Amino acid sequence: MSRTPTREEAWKLLKEYVPSDALRRHALSVEAVMRHMARKHGQDEEMWGIIGLVHDLDYEQFPEEHCVKVVEILNQHEWPEDYIRAVVSHGWGLCADVEPLTELEKTLYTIDELTGLVTASALVRPSRSILDLPVKSVLKKWKDKAFAAGVNRIVIEKGATMLGVELNALILDTIEGMKPVAEAIGLKGVPAPE
Numbered sequence: 001m002s003r004t005p006t007r008e009e010a011w012k013l014l015k016e017y018v019p020s021d022a023l024r025r026h027a028l029s030v031e032a033v034m035r036h037m038a039r040k041h042g043q044d045e046e047m048w049g050i051i052g053l054v055h056d057l058d059y060e061q062f063p064e065e066h067c068v069k070v071v072e073i074l075n076q077h078e079w080p081e082d083y084i085r086a087v088v089s090h091g092w093g094l095c096a097d098v099e100p101l102t103e104l105e106k107t108l109y110t111i112d113e114l115t116g117l118v119t120a121s122a123l124v125r126p127s128r129s130i131l132d133l134p135v136k137s138v139l140k141k142w143k144d145k146a147f148a149a150g151v152n153r154i155v156i157e158k159g160a161t162m163l164g165v166e167l168n169a170l171i172l173d174t175i176e177g178m179k180p181v182a183e184a185i186g187l188k189g190v191p192a193p194e
Contacts, residue, residue: 005079010050013077017057025185027053029115029178030108032185036177037107048104051086055108067091067098094155100162110159113152114174117141120148122187129189130175130182138171 018024034052038045058069067088074084089098089105090112100109121138122130141147160170182188 003078003080004047005050005077005083007046007050007053009077010053013054013057013073017073018060020060023056023060026115026119027056028181029119029185030055030112032181033111033115033174033177034104034108037111037173038104040173041103043103047083048107051083051104052108055087055090055112057087067094067096093158094152100159103163106159106162110156110163110170111174111177113155113159114170115178117148117151117153117156118171118174118178119185119187120151122189125189127189128187130178130185130187131189133175135168135171135175138175139168142167 014024014027018027031049031052035045035049037043038048054070054074056066057073059066062069067090070087071084074087085098086102086105086108088096089100090096090108092099092109100106118130118133118138121141122128122133124141125133125137142153145153156170157167160167163170178185178187
């Protein structure tokens with residue numbers, strides 16, 4: 001019998017399966033943006049955030065089974081089917097064949113990669129901060145394919161199309177979503193004076 005997981009349970013699982021600080025910071029970034037997007041669209045912020053937090057639960061320990069092993073892990077902890085499906089859907093076309101259909105799934109699919117580009121863009125600024133990162137800075141880095149080459153720009157474009165959102169707006173939402181957790185994700189930096 002599945003029940004609604006709490007944020008505390010999600011964080012405990014993350015700590016158990018994700019030893020890497022870098023991947024934990026990524027999980028916190030995705031969680032924060034998912035919460036921001038849920039609030040913006042009048043959705044369930046807790047659900048969106050928790051799914052964002054655990055989306056890469058199996059990535060570090062089971063890279064060959066990413067989006068497969070997580071099903072087993074979450075089922076063992078009696079997570080609801082819609083949570084599990086949403087987590088798996090972020091790997092659509094890469095390591096999973098579950099297409100993102102709901103607003104939540106499409107958002108996770110899109111911003112998972114985008115948080116990586118935004119993070120990298122913030123880290124190369126003199127301030128090393130997300131707090132003063134303009135959208136135009138990220139767009140400039142977007143065009144430079146050698147910059148953050150691991151970020152799958154095709155996934156972001158596909159996701160933006162699925163969501164019916166312009167890339168600029170998506171980048172802005174991602175930056176805004178990450179700002180409240182700037183310190184936790186190592187992007188508080190030293191913002192330039194206003």
